[in-house]
Amino acid sequence: MSSPNADTPLDPAALRADFPILSQTIGDAPLVYLDSGATSQKPRAVVDAEVDFLLRANSAVHRGAHTLAAEATELYEDARATVAGFVGADEETLVWTAGATASLNLVAYAIGNATAGRGGAASAALALRAGDEIVVTEIEHHANLIPWQELAARTGAVLRHIPVHDDGTLDLDAAATLIGERTRVVAFPHVSNVLGIVNPVAELVALARAVGAVTVLDACQSVPNLPVDFAALGVDLAAFSGHKMLGPYGIGGLYGRREILDALPVFLTGGSMVTTVTQDEAEFLPAPQKFEAGTQPVSQTIGLAAAARYLDALGMDAVRDHERAIERRTMAALREIPGVRLLGDASGVDRVGIAAFDVAGVHAHDVGQFLDARGIAVRVGHHCAKPLHARFGLTASVRASASVFTTESDVDALIDALGDVRAYFGVDA
Template sequence: MSTTEIPRLDAASLRADFPILDQLIGGERLVYLDSGATSQKPRSVIDAEVAFLTRANSAVHRGAHTLAAEATDLYEDARATVAGFVGAAPENLVWTSGATAALNLVAYSIGNATAGRGAPASAPLALHPGDEIVVTESEHHANLIPWQELAARTGTVLRHIPVHDDGTLDLDAAASVIGARTRVVAFTHVSNVLGIVNPVVELVALARAVGALTVLDACQSAPHLALDLPALGVDLAAFSGHKMLGPYGVGALYGRTEVLEALPTFLTGGSMVTTVTLDDAEFLPPPQKFEAGTQPVSQTIALAEAVRYLQNLGMDAVQSHEHTIERRMMAGLRGIPGVRLLGDAEGVSRVGLASFDVDGVHAHDVGQFLDARGIAVRVGHHCAKPLHARFGITASVRASASVFTTEDDVDALLEGVSGVRAYFGVGA
């Protein structure tokens, strides 16, 4: 085998690693195409969490007994594993309860800087009336509403970069929207509706040119692409465990060292302090200063196991496999009469995700029709209402792949969607 050849994933064999897939839904084989909402977990991830809870369960960074020391070691080893997965050092990775919590942490921390907390190191992050925060039209609500709230609290202006009709970002508009008053540029790496990989390097360059902070939502890229966040040049990035074969209740915030040091604290309490008096407190350095209270210890350990599972497969192999699935899915949906693909752009990088509208049939009805055939998809606005409004619809159907998605799964989806309009008596 040449050094450039990428191994192929045997997705059909990988299904055996995921216990939940070994069942029938309404008498039909389960075709799970909702990994964009939450991924299924391989047995090794489930076992890793159970093993911790049954053999090493204890609070971390608190006790001096054997279990506490072992739990702390496992917890910090998990941090190193997950940080390495995205190209970062352990001290640049903050544990959170998920990406939503990570993005809110950043927005509220900047708000604290604006209120004068953490000065003088935090002063450069402070916002002032007339300053601008820039997002894109394709953001998940978790990377939109925190910035709306921050703008409302600080008197800043929230602006957005529009998308073209094919779903790609309008970079010409971005160059005019990002300007001298821009202080924050927050954007998704991969749209959870369109599946399109956004041009991170170009957006970072525009932000850097005006001294703006960049915040990346990497929820839909971390499970599917080989990530090197420092190489991308972003200041901060958030991702969640449950979308990348890991458990619920855990996610991470990546940050460049100087940015994490400058951000004021958000949540305060135990485990993130050095000195406390009745009148004042001093905080630990990052990442611990952002990790107040009891942490999701078993979840971090299970997430590290999910990372090891993906690393054993090879992220190049994962990306290649999902590219094959994406092309088959997009081409098939494109050929079904009455189906409109959202973000049907040519020549762009994508992950294995497609959202579509079936003419004359509500997305929820399409989802129920497919579910009766054992096919699990997401229906609704996918926490991206403004983007759906941009395309003139209130809801869509989304099919999203993972490492265990097979071509047979895609064919089952296509066969199901092909029968939707006839079943509901729509069209010729």
């Protein structure tokens, strides 16, 4: 959330020294990594933090009286405080999960449990009834679509979708019509993982609040690339992943306003999230611990905290400005290549460093393999957003996505290679 070095532009070429993987070659070509939207590379500081814990203080947390257990618990909760501060949250409002997919499933299944009568009077306010509506968008990652499909199927709720314009922006007029008195949940991405467009959070939150609906934000592509303050955004719940923000795999977060987390019934159950247990019933700890059953991902949380500190030291305003510069250079150059069609080529919108495109006459997978032969790593396929690709008449696209270490020369290498793709495959320009 904070940006201590906002006035100091990033030097991505210098930062590359922090990422040992970037020094390798692919065949004879230097690695150009443009797939950070799928998973980011990890700076040495993140790897070292996780390894140091495993070598020096490895122990289970919240369940031991010995020295290592006490130190592990302190490091674990310090990590929660660090990451919570990074996203504009309090410690009590950040739940550790296995990632954004786990966070979004937690919310959907917890609401389903409320519908089934679990959780008491506070949870009853979240229950769905047949004919209630869940509103998502046409640009969702599957992780913020399928859990709601399943919840609708289990409860009799109706799933509705905010459409997208041809330029990739959400149709807010349609949203105002769709979000009504039967709407109970509004779920949407902060940034599209395909289009890179920053969506109008304030407008969607206002529409949801006006009808008393709960808002759920997929923040996977915003937390690594923009200054993010969930409390200031006004969303009720938000999910993000560690591995997209320079952190480890297998760790992510669920932010929730305190009253919402308190009202949500438990989802996963077992050890570490209970106060008392008899043979017939159990009582649960308050949030966030009531959602953290089982053995905790301690080293991963410590690595994620190191990633948050790394980004915070760079300054998230500086990160955002770097992303904008890379995005503008990339989009402008792609527009000049014959046969390349950009997805979501809206003008006058805020974006992060994500560009998805189609090369006429050449399948996305073939484009990806051609680029890989030149050392350029991009994403190909539907990017877990099949309905969005269908909206644009495609089955797949190529996606280039940037990070703090992406340089102008990386962009130039991509553009130079793409200029040769159609000729290589014998497609007329």
